[in-house]
Amino acid sequence: MKSVLIATKNKGKAKEFEQMFQPLGFEVKTLLDFEEIEDVEENGATFEENATIKAETISKKTGQVVVADDSGLIVDALKGAPGIYSARYAGLEKNDEANIDKVLKELNDTPEAERTARFYCALAVAFPDRETMTVHGTCEGMILRERRGHNGFGYDPIFFVKDLGKSMAELDPEQKNQISHRANALKNLEKILSSFIEGVD
Ligand SMILES: O=c1[nH]c(=O)c2ncn([C@@H]3O[C@H](COP(=O)(O)OP(=O)(O)OP(=O)(O)O)[C@@H](O)[C@H]3O)c2[nH]1
Numbered sequence: 001m002k003s004v005l006i007a008t009k010n011k012g013k014a015k016e017f018e019q020m021f022q023p024l025g026f027e028v029k030t031l032l033d034f035e036e037i038e039d040v041e042e043n044g045a046t047f048e049e050n051a052t053i054k055a056e057t058i059s060k061k062t063g064q065v066v067v068a069d070d071s072g073l074i075v076d077a078l079k080g081a082p083g084i085y086s087a088r089y090a091g092l093e094k095n096d097e098a099n100i101d102k103v104l105k106e107l108n109d110t111p112e113a114e115r116t117a118r119f120y121c122a123l124a125v126a127f128p129d130r131e132t133m134t135v136h137g138t139c140e141g142m143i144l145r146e147r148r149g150h151n152g153f154g155y156d157p158i159f160f161v162k163d164l165g166k167s168m169a170e171l172d173p174e175q176k177n178q179i180s181h182r183a184n185a186l187k188n189l190e191k192i193l194s195s196f197i198e199g200v201d
């Protein structure tokens with residue numbers, strides 16, 4: 001079976017990549033399978049820069065084609081925060097519950113109409129022998145006043161997907177993987193990779 005290495009230690013992302021790559025005939029490996037590989041410092045200024053840093057660092061270390069995901073929540077009323085700091089918004093220990101509490105508190109006085117937000121996902125593919133490619137995908141929504149649902153990860157319980165009338169955490173994994181920022185980025189990646197993805201193993 002063909003395999004693809006995703007440079008992530010995030011269990012929620014790893015699961016979604018497994019679900020999305022499986023139908024394409026790929027086995028997914030992540031950094032959760034390589035515990036000896038240390039965290040890569042994400043010191044870029046954009047999602048694309050951080051995804052590139054993660055993909056290129058791990059590709060150099062392993063000699064393989066590597067995909068990395070840098071993603072986050074952009075809240076308009078918070079001038080784009082938490083943005084690239086989404087994982088560590090409430091502190092370096094990366095606590096999803098504390099991150100949600102912080103966003104809810106900051107939006108306490110924000111009326112419904114101004115609670116617009118989007119998830120953003122940048123994917124970078126680094127190769128041993130050619131230039132890195134990046135693509136992105138987004139998903140529009142609103143920030144709820146309280147948590148709804150238990151699926152997904154991160155900010156999913158407070159992210160309301162208007163078209164479906166549900167929070168992201170109320171969607172089945174299959175539904176999230178059709179409409180999410182990550183799914184949309186992957187669709188864009190498939191478009192540019194389809195010509196030579198056959199050769200990735
Ligand atoms: O509710 C959510 N649904 C999602 O689908 C989603 N995707 C990203 N996020 C948030 O953005 C951070 C990524 O930050 P990030 O790209 O640096 O990843 P990370 O540090 O968790 O892992 P790694 O991939 O870097 O190893 C995550 O931790 C989450 O807080 C999401 N929240």
Ligand SMILES: [Mg+2]
Nearest residue numbers: 010042070087
């Ligand atoms: Mg990270």
